[in-house]
Amino acid sequence: MLDLLIINGHVIDPKNNVDEIKPVAIYGGRITKYENGEEAKHVIDAKGKYVFPGLIDSHAHMFQDGTEIGMYPDTAYIPTGVTSAIDFSAGVANYSIFRQAVIARSKVRIKSFLQVCSAGLVTTSYHECINPKYFNAEKMDRMYKENRDNILGLKIRQSEELAEGLGIQPLIATVDIANKIGCPVEVHCTNIPVPTSEVLKILRPGDIFQHVYQGVKNTIIDENGKLYDCVLEARKRGIIFDTAEGRKHGDFEVMTKAMEQGFVADMCSTDLVLGSMYRRPIFSLPNLMSRYLCMGISLNEVIRMTTERPAKLMGMENEIGSLSEGAYADVAIFDIMDKEQLYKDWKGSKFLANKLLKPEMTIKDGYIMYCAPDYIYEN
Template sequence: MLDLLIKNGHVVDPKNNRNSVCDIGIYNGKITPYDSREEAKHTIDASGKYVFPGLIDAHAHMFADGTEIGIYPDIAYLPTGVTAAIDCSAGVANYRLFKSSIVAQSKVTIKSFLQVCSAGLVTTAYHENINPKYFNEEKMYRIYHENKDNILGLKIRQSEELAEGLGIEPLRETVRIAEKIGCRVEVHCTNLPVPTEEVLNTLRPGDIFEHVYQGVKNTIIDENGRLYDCVKKARERGIWFDSAEGRKHGDYDVMLAAMKQGFVADMCSTDLVIGSMFRRPIFSLPNLMSRYICMGLPVEQVVKMSTWTPAKLMNMEDEIGHLGEGANADVAIFDWMDCKQTYRDWKGTEFKADKLLKPEMTIKDGQIVYCAPDYIYEEAYK
């Protein structure tokens, strides 16, 4: 007997090429094949709803009480269909506290990138120090190898206001250390102090270019709106691109120009912090996904950007990000409802949308952890 049966929902599961109405069986915390003759302890009628793998936010800040910007992951994510996320907040001075207080205590599955500044992103009162002479290479090496189950790589914010005349040297040193450690690099790319091409040429296959749609300086398009060839070449050689829009890192003109030329970020993520959680312009991952769909991207592509692709980044492609047999039973059910919204980017440019993904239910490891109060579903007790 199944623990849960989700029936009649429109399943979108990019990894397994499913985009149709079908049923999903859950037993003992895992996705399991369903035979129509099989009974279930609980049945969820998802007629007229979308059924996605549990969403994955590929870039967020979850070090609550250890940084001024940190969200509480379970509170922020489970009511919005997000069951896994990647943090980019802690450095070697406080990583162990982050792992014990946040990763170990959260229902949400969390992995992380280690900030090269030892203190991480502790405060908003001033920027972290990215001068390479203050990097603690030996401790980065040790902390990474002690926590390879959780740490995915190194993170640096390579913005002009942080570089303070050092140009691209902080990123080059970060890549050098990552080579020695044997890990990825994720680089924050807003207001770049050098041309975009120079940053992309410094990165290696598997590294991540964050805030790809930023519009402040040295963006991915030229003054005439043409996508730089270096961006296309970087993707061809294996650089990953993440939206990580945050409050100030998404420019609709850059985004739409790139989309018209066939370029879309590999991942759709929020860069969620306490100041953007349930607030404009980001609000939540499904709210951001809704805008992407209304901008013209297919639902299946947006779901892939928010499930299967970040699952691969987390090295968890067998366990999460899809609804195939044996995967963790992380499931998100949504209504695709009529709702007029006006989105605004960092400079005030408007985009008007008329549809919205409304979270109806979140299932984590086979347990219902959120249900909208107006979602009354069939329930059978055996």
């Protein structure tokens, strides 16, 4: 007998090219094959709803109580259909306590990128140090090797205000360390001190260009709104583009101009911190996804950006991010409501959306962990 059976829901599972009404069966914390007529201990009627793989936020800051910006992953994510996420907060000096105190105790599945600044992002009172002479490459190598099941790569914030006259040398040094370790690099690209092309030339296949729609300086489009050729060339080489819009990294004009020229980011993520959790302009991952849907990205693609692709980045493409037989039973049930919502970007530009992705239920490892108060799914 099955543990859970979800019936009558419109299943969207991009990894398996599923876009239809069909049952989803769960047994022993995993997705399992459904045999017609098979009984279940618990049946969830999802008629009129959408059924997605558990969502994945590919960029966030979850070092709760260990950094000033660290938000609470279970509180922020479980009620919004998010079952996995990637953190970018800790450095070699505090990663171990982050793993013990937060990762090990969270219901949300968390993997990490290690900040090249040893202290990570501990405070908002001052910027982290990205001067390469203070990088502890030996300890990064050891930390990565001892935690390969969790640490995915290295992270550098290559903003002009952090570089302090060093130009792009911090990124070059980070990539050099990553080459020796054997891992990818994720680079924060808001207000970079050099043209976008120079950053992309340094990045390797599998590296992540973060905050792709930022509009502060050296963006992905020129002064006439034309997408730089180097962006498309980088994608062909295997560079990954993520949004991580946060509070100041999303520019509607940059996004729409890029979309008009056929460019859409690979992943949709929030860059959530304590100060933006359930607050404008991001609020939550589904709220951001709602805007992308209304801006013209198909529902299938929005779900792919928040399931299949980040699952691959986490090295878990056969275990999460899909409803494949044998995958962890992480499932998100949503309604898509007709609701007007006014969005504003970092410089005050407005966008009026008319659809809202409303979380109805979150299932993690086969257990119901959230259900909206008005979702009465049993007869």
